[in-house]
Amino acid sequence: MCTVRCPIRVEVEDNEVKWIEGNPYLLGGSLCARGGAGVALLNDCERPQTPMIRSGPRGSGKWEQVSWEKAIQYVAEKLEKIIARYGARSVVVSTRGGPWQDLFKAFTFALGSPNYTNHDSACGRNVHHASLSVYGLGRKGFDLDIRNTEHLVLFGRNILSSLGVAEVNQVMDMLDRGGRLTYVDVRQTLTGIKAHRFWLVRPGTDYALLLGIINEVLRQGAYDKEFVDRYTEGFEELAAFVEPYTAEWAARECGIRAGEIKKFVEEIATQRPRVIFHRGWMLARYRDSFYASRAIHILNVLMGNIEIPGGQIIAKGAADCGVQPPRSFTSRVKKPEEKRADGVGWKYRHFDPGVGLFHLFYEAMLTEDPYPIKALICYRHDPLTCFPDPEAQKEALERCELLVAIDTHYSEFAWWSDVILPESTYLERETPVALKRGAKPYLFLRQRAVEPRFNTRANWEIVSMLAERLGLTDFFPFRRIEEIWEWQLEPTGYRPEDFQEKGFIPLTDHPILYPRDQLEGKFKTPSGKIEFVSRKLESLDIPSFKAYQSPARPPKGRYRLVFGRAPVHTHGHTINNPLLNELMPENTLWINQREAQKLGIEEGDLVDVIAETVKFTVKAHVTEFIHPEAVYTVHGFGREVPYQSRSYKVGLSDQKLMEGLLQHMDPVGGGLCLCEKFVTIRRSPQNPKRRVEL
């Protein structure tokens, strides 16, 4: 249902789903609302039911329903034409990311294009790149042992609403055990109400607060000297850099008292190394989010929380369990030599070339530099919902001769595309085998619980059909899922039946921790150490530390637009689910009480939220617990797919208001700056003052 992909167990009777629960071994049956509402998704007619080819202009909603043969034929012919004219490199394939992206990455390479990408530049890229620069390990290079920590510190990480069931239970167990929670954000959240310390900071000043904390940690000597001496590089430079950034300075910048910062550091001094500064997930927010993210990583290192219970545990793979990893589809293809059209790897050498940066392909589409991009295939990725300024995106998409959406629901991109290839929901499809890395690695897959309700196909079936028609059977000779599972599992020594017992195959029964005095070689940086000063960045003339720049204050009458999550929805893809829509059919605009008073806005009033050309009208939620500079909304609403009757034009869309932000990227982290939009707020003239009718 959502991209956390909690493992589930499903009971079926006569091809009807009777019961969905969390995997009993991993989640004890627990499941969130989105997971539970899967049945409503399955039976919802307002999702694509059969392949569709556009028969009017893009976005006109004129579709021809076609057979799979015809749809695949259409896509293949178009691709062949485009490849003949512009080369295979002119095809871009993007996915949401996650465990099954290997399939589509391999498909891209098999086509002959280097341009595989995903949604991450609007999500976790800053965290990922910052993590690489410090540890040489990416964003998912660590498991956080939150359950056993003494103190969890969250910077804008609304962990209980973003809601991964396993992670949430770790937090609740930690709190039950008497662990402490510090929560920092520009507003109060469902997570912050559980906190022992809540800091409401001025939007965009996280980096200042982090620098102030590092300064204070060093001043109090509240760090793990032995660990730092042994495993890190660049401590002197770090100390010199943070010197001017005292707690008093940070206090002025973010609106927290200096004494509070000092008390906080005194507290964690007694709790370390079992203190976790959460790495964050979506940190595509401000222009210094990459450096803020580095500061978070650095604080974890100063706590010495690496490879201990209650700390950050290096994610282990199959090899750590003495097992060969399952085969990947990318092992069947050669990565094309061609340089990437997003410039990653050659123009931008500091970014991870594995997936590059999606938004930079728009630039390539418009400028044809370094070469033209003519086709975009999006699998479960809705750039028009997840990236800013859909109108600017559509201008670039205009240059493409083929847009294909593979999705379970009508994404805004699907609605704009040329062909929709409907994927079966997670209850109706199998998936290839994937490896879950972590302290306790395991193998997992999805099995088909029920037969598809409509004329939809599984992701592997769609790839298989495309591969066959395009003559790529060397890459993908498989016709049945069992063939895929067997081929993938062969080196592991396991069989597909081994998933029967628990729904997954554990590769170990206890968490694997490397001995803490033998961590040499575990950090994949150029020096093999944890790098406060990044050799890679420095070699490219990019500073490892960035001087703090105070964020702009919004002009009078305008507010910084920030967005977030509610526990019953996952971005845009659940808004139209009948059951979830019943719980939360629309979003509201949160505004600070004093500001609302100035604008004459009361709780529940309709307000206009205005960017340059875009305007939404929604209800106001007036509260003292949001910073006066910010207004907040839940992401994913304001959808404009007419076939989704429940969510059509309901609520406001933050990304549509983010006009002009499409190429507004953190130049070092590669993440977009999604919290850098100021919007005008006014009480809507639609608030009825008089009554004309009886």
Added chain:
Amino acid sequence: MNLRRYTLYHNAKRCIGCHACEIHCKVNKSLPVGPILCEISCQPLKRVKNIPKTEFLFRSCYHCDDPLCVAACPTGAMKKREDGIVFVDETRCVGCMLCAGACPWHIPQYNPATGKAIKCDLCKDRIDRGLKPACVSKCTTKALELVELRPWGEPPG
């Protein structure tokens, strides 16, 4: 009078207000949009030691010892079991909703799919099979528990 034997205990400290219980209940009973048999709510945020706080409340049917809904039901559809579970016998219910009017909390709801009343029956069919109610089994954080009540001193079972 059958005293109730079971009650749902909601640990507000663990509850995160995710509303999953409402969904699990609805899905288990195949309910359409409309009736919601258990409800999560909270008071507006209030500062406690400088932290804006609130706690979640969980409410479903109380399975009263002396249920007004049962007394008000003209067809005998609203019934109380041996173990105190108050439930709607759908074969008798005519959807007049007098039960909802009689209940101090308006707990019984109208199910547009069947045209009859519906309310929490503690998932009695699951309890009878030795299972826990849907909301308890699947609560995101294990904040809900089915508690067996018994007179002081009486052994469990």
